[in-house]
Amino acid sequence: MRRFGAQLLGLILLIQLLIACGTASETAQTITSTNATSEQTANPNGVLRIGTGINLPVGLDVAQGSTGYNMVTYGAGETLMRFTVDNKLEPWLAESVSALDATTWQIKLRQGVRFHDGSELKASDVVTSFNSSWQNLSAAKNFIPADSKTTVIDDYTLNLSTSQAEGSIPYSLANWNFVIHKPAVNGVSVLTGMYQPISLEKDQELVLERFANYWDGQAGLQKISVKKIPDANARALALQSGDLDMLTNVAPDLASGIPVDIELQSVAGTRMHYVMLDSANPPFDDRLVRQAITLAIDRQALLQATLDGQGAVATNLYPASVGIELVEAQIFDPAQAATLLDQAGWIVGSDGMRSKNGQALAFTLHSYPGRAEITLMAIAIQAQLKELGIAVEVKEVTDIGEIVEKGNFNASMYSIGTSPDPQYTVGTTLIKGAAYNYAGYSNPAIESAFAELRAEQDHAKRIAIAKRIQTEVKNDPVNIYLASPPLITAYRKGSLSGYVPNPNDVYLITKELKLNQ
Amino acid sequence: MSSLLRQIAGRLLSGLIVLWMVSVLAFLIIHAAPGDPARMLLNANGLDAPPVEAVEAKRRELGLDQPLLKQYSNWIGGIVQGNFGSSYHSGKPVWLMYRERLPATLLMAGLALMLSLSIAIPLGLLSAIKRHSLLDHAAQLLAVIGAAIPGFWIGLVLILVFAAKLRWLPALGSATFKGMLLPAIILALPNIALTSRLVRATTLDVLNQQYIVTARAKGRSEHGLLFAHALPNVAASLITPISLEIAFLLTGTVIIEHVFAYPGIGRMAVEAALIGDMPVLGLAVLIAGGIYVIANWCADLGMAALDPRLRQHRQSSTG
Numbered sequence: 001m002r003r004f005g006a007q008l009l010g011l012i013l014l015i016q017l018l019i020a021c022g023t024a025s026e027t028a029q030t031i032t033s034t035n036a037t038s039e040q041t042a043n044p045n046g047v048l049r050i051g052t053g054i055n056l057p058v059g060l061d062v063a064q065g066s067t068g069y070n071m072v073t074y075g076a077g078e079t080l081m082r083f084t085v086d087n088k089l090e091p092w093l094a095e096s097v098s099a100l101d102a103t104t105w106q107i108k109l110r111q112g113v114r115f116h117d118g119s120e121l122k123a124s125d126v127v128t129s130f131n132s133s134w135q136n137l138s139a140a141k142n143f144i145p146a147d148s149k150t151t152v153i154d155d156y157t158l159n160l161s162t163s164q165a166e167g168s169i170p171y172s173l174a175n176w177n178f179v180i181h182k183p184a185v186n187g188v189s190v191l192t193g194m195y196q197p198i199s200l201e202k203d204q205e206l207v208l209e210r211f212a213n214y215w216d217g218q219a220g221l222q223k224i225s226v227k228k229i230p231d232a233n234a235r236a237l238a239l240q241s242g243d244l245d246m247l248t249n250v251a252p253d254l255a256s257g258i259p260v261d262i263e264l265q266s267v268a269g270t271r272m273h274y275v276m277l278d279s280a281n282p283p284f285d286d287r288l289v290r291q292a293i294t295l296a297i298d299r300q301a302l303l304q305a306t307l308d309g310q311g312a313v314a315t316n317l318y319p320a321s322v323g324i325e326l327v328e329a330q331i332f333d334p335a336q337a338a339t340l341l342d343q344a345g346w347i348v349g350s351d352g353m354r355s356k357n358g359q360a361l362a363f364t365l366h367s368y369p370g371r372a373e374i375t376l377m378a379i380a381i382q383a384q385l386k387e388l389g390i391a392v393e394v395k396e397v398t399d400i401g402e403i404v405e406k407g408n409f410n411a412s413m414y415s416i417g418t419s420p421d422p423q424y425t426v427g428t429t430l431i432k433g434a435a436y437n438y439a440g441y442s443n444p445a446i447e448s449a450f451a452e453l454r455a456e457q458d459h460a461k462r463i464a465i466a467k468r469i470q471t472e473v474k475n476d477p478v479n480i481y482l483a484s485p486p487l488i489t490a491y492r493k494g495s496l497s498g499y500v501p502n503p504n505d506v507y508l509i510t511k512e513l514k515l516n517q
Numbered sequence: 518m519s520s521l522l523r524q525i526a527g528r529l530l531s532g533l534i535v536l537w538m539v540s541v542l543a544f545l546i547i548h549a550a551p552g553d554p555a556r557m558l559l560n561a562n563g564l565d566a567p568p569v570e571a572v573e574a575k576r577r578e579l580g581l582d583q584p585l586l587k588q589y590s591n592w593i594g595g596i597v598q599g600n601f602g603s604s605y606h607s608g609k610p611v612w613l614m615y616r617e618r619l620p621a622t623l624l625m626a627g628l629a630l631m632l633s634l635s636i637a638i639p640l641g642l643l644s645a646i647k648r649h650s651l652l653d654h655a656a657q658l659l660a661v662i663g664a665a666i667p668g669f670w671i672g673l674v675l676i677l678v679f680a681a682k683l684r685w686l687p688a689l690g691s692a693t694f695k696g697m698l699l700p701a702i703i704l705a706l707p708n709i710a711l712t713s714r715l716v717r718a719t720t721l722d723v724l725n726q727q728y729i730v731t732a733r734a735k736g737r738s739e740h741g742l743l744f745a746h747a748l749p750n751v752a753a754s755l756i757t758p759i760s761l762e763i764a765f766l767l768t769g770t771v772i773i774e775h776v777f778a779y780p781g782i783g784r785m786a787v788e789a790a791l792i793g794d795m796p797v798l799g800l801a802v803l804i805a806g807g808i809y810v811i812a813n814w815c816a817d818l819g820m821a822a823l824d825p826r827l828r829q830h831r832q833s834s835t836g
Contacts, residue, residue, distance in 0.1 A: 058606060058607045058608075059607070065559070138567065138568050138570070138571035138574075139567070139568065139571075142568075202607055202609070202614075203784070203785070203788050204778075204780050227689065227778065228778065229689065229778040230778060230784070230787070231669075231673075231775060231776045231778070233673050234672075234673065234676060234688065234689075234777065234778065237673065237676045237677055237680060237681045238676075238689050240680075240681035240688075241676070241680035241684055241687070242684060243680065243687050243688045243689050244689075398550075398552040399551055399552035399556060399557070401560075402552075402556070416566075435566070
């Protein structure tokens with residue numbers, strides 16, 4: 001008995017020792033920015049505590065992985081251009097970007113922009129930053145070719161020359177792969193944003209504080225703490241309990257159950273959910289079948305069933321939120337869909353299902369669990385197409401990339417982030433050899449229009465070319481565009497001011513955002 | 518003495534064999550899981566699919582293009598030499614990641630153990646003494662609830678009540694007393710349920726033993742009987758379940774840490790599983806296996822120390 005008591009006492013002492021060790025280790029596990037310069041005065045607006053389910057950056061070097069995305073999102077990083085709330089392109093760190101000729105763009109920099117280390121942004125810094133992006137970020141060259149030449153004209157002017165005409169350069173300068181930065185020292189890039197990162201605990205918390213010398217005046221918050229909370233329900237409860245001030249990427253189904261004292265801001269994002277069809281093989285090698293499927297899906301019903309009615313339905317390759325004039329091509333018209341299938345020889349049998357020459361009209365629709373609504377959409381599509389006599393087998397796989405890259409699919413759910421640049425979505429999904437054209441689709445009319453679009457610098461003319469491409473998408477579809485999911489943000493009513501929801505989730509934090517006392 | 522050494526060596530060897538088998542199984546299961554770790558790592562932020570050439574380069578960089586046997590021998594060979602590798606995701610040495618996170622998990626498991634023992638033992642004893650009373654029935658109900666309801670669900674309910682509604686405790690876990698109280702309670706609940714029933718059953722069994730009846734007949738008080746005679750015997754029989762309980766507490770933190778966003782090794786293991794970070798996840802499985810092996814050793818040693826019959830048996834077999 002005495003021995004048992006002694007063991008218990010020993011255990012208590014051990015736990016107390018561990019408590020001491022744990023407290024000590026709390027401070028040891030952070031990456032700390034060496035560039036941080038603390039402010040002298042405290043901001044009464046305090047700390048904005050954000051909860052997110054999205055991964056935090058691995059480090060504070062924007063030349064690694066998608067750290068640049070995180071840094072722009074939380075107000076630490078900036079690009080030369082940016083998109084407004086209504087997706088208009090506007091200069092940010094640049095004062096202007098103008099075409100000198102078909103292949104040369106002149107960039108004039110805003111004067112008085114300071115890096116977090118206190119130095120002023122000069123044209124040579126932009127050259128260094130671009131070289132760092134091309135060297136380290138594999139996706140950067142998809143936006144601005146890596147063989148482009150940069151020439152410093154003076155401290156605030158540089159020319160960017162491409163080997164062939166690239167009309168999308170002003171748009172590409174807004175991409176987070178081109179966050180303006182000085183190469184990392186001790187794993188921390190030097191940036192120019194209104195907030196500067198001061199610490200990062202892997203998978204736990206990113207802390208930023210206001211940058212006193214920000215070129216555009218003082219930002220509204222003293223500090224920002226971004227915590228990763230994996231469980232969506234726990235995140236919502238933490239907002240209710242007052243442990244958090246703001247939630248990002250709230251799931252639509254959770255949003256409907258949030259109490260009345262929580263304010264929700266929902267905006268259709270620039271992401272596009274769609275179905276890729278294997279146009280090289282039956283049954284989708286028949287253009288009539290592809291056209292019929294695009295007309296057979298009730299997208300509004302999909303949205304209601306899977307996203308609580310939030311977000312926006314898609315009718316062509318551009319989401320409505322990116323601000324490109326749309327040609328409504330893929331609308332719900334089951335009667336026309338049935339007619340097209342009849343024309344193609346797929347006749348309804350006694351069991352209500354369609355077949356041709358004894359072959360049933362059936363296919364497998366691959367899906368993946370990365371986004372909660374994707375497989376739900378696939379199941380809803382399965383039910384809708386059954387009404388038309390098409391048998392669909394839904395197969396969820398963990399790694400959809402493995403399936404589509406091998407071209408091992410009839411049809412597959414997919415989702416990409418799009419851009420207000422009309423060239424981007426065409427160039428990544430519809431052109432032969434494009435990054436997401438996994439079926440090897442090729443349409444000469446689209447190829448030729450894309451070449452024109454790529455060379456054109458005038459915005460109005462680019463939009464006109466994009467309309468021609470959309471018309472061709474209507475005639476010869478390879479992707480079934482479904483919907484843009486919503487970006488939902490939540491905070492306690494009256495607790496924040498200056499928050500403006502942006503369809504581009506990369507602009508979450510703005511200078512005007514502040515906490516109300 | 519040589520027999521004791523032989524026993525210890527035997528235990529050590531069997532423990533190492535178990536750990537080796539765990540390592541093989543862990544490695545095979547992690548590699549059999551669907552999904553290409555290189556692609557998952559490159560797309561960890563849920564942004565767009567990485568270019569094929571970037572995926573291939575990442576596979577080469579991580580050595581995932583090598584034959585499976587070579588990958589396993591590199592991994593286990595490194596561990597044997599004290600090199601636990603680096604995280605695929607952050608590039609950080611795995612041992613450093615565990616050193617940072619382990620104290621938080623040990624703290625929470627320690628608090629959960631204290632809660633579990635300080636509630637379960639008195640509750641079990643009282644249930645045995647006041648058999649078929651209201652308290653006994655209430656304890657039985659608590660045991661059923663504690664054993665049957667999943668921890669993550671209770672976790673969310675307790676966050677709702679104590680954090681969102683009453684605002685007494687934080688909704689998010691942290692390595693402070695307040696920050697780990699809710700997760701520790703949830704972690705302790707199944708153990709309270711099981712241990713209290715075990716204590717009750719063992720106490721009733723001991724109280725019906727002949728020597729207790731004799732002591733009672735000699736006029737020993739019930740209080741004296743319980744503390745001087747029954748409790749040491751109950752304690753001895755609890756050594757094995759409590760050792761395993763400690764192992765369960767340390768390994769059972771995975772889901773609780775996930776729900777409470779608690780900065781421990783359980784959450785780190787879940788994050789590693791989601792992105793296929795083999796060096797981090799593999800070590801988590803090995804550590805879990807090691808905890809159970811050590812728990813069994815401790816149970817054996819504890820039993821030998823507390824149970825005179827085992828000591829006598831050992832002495833008679835050696836002498």
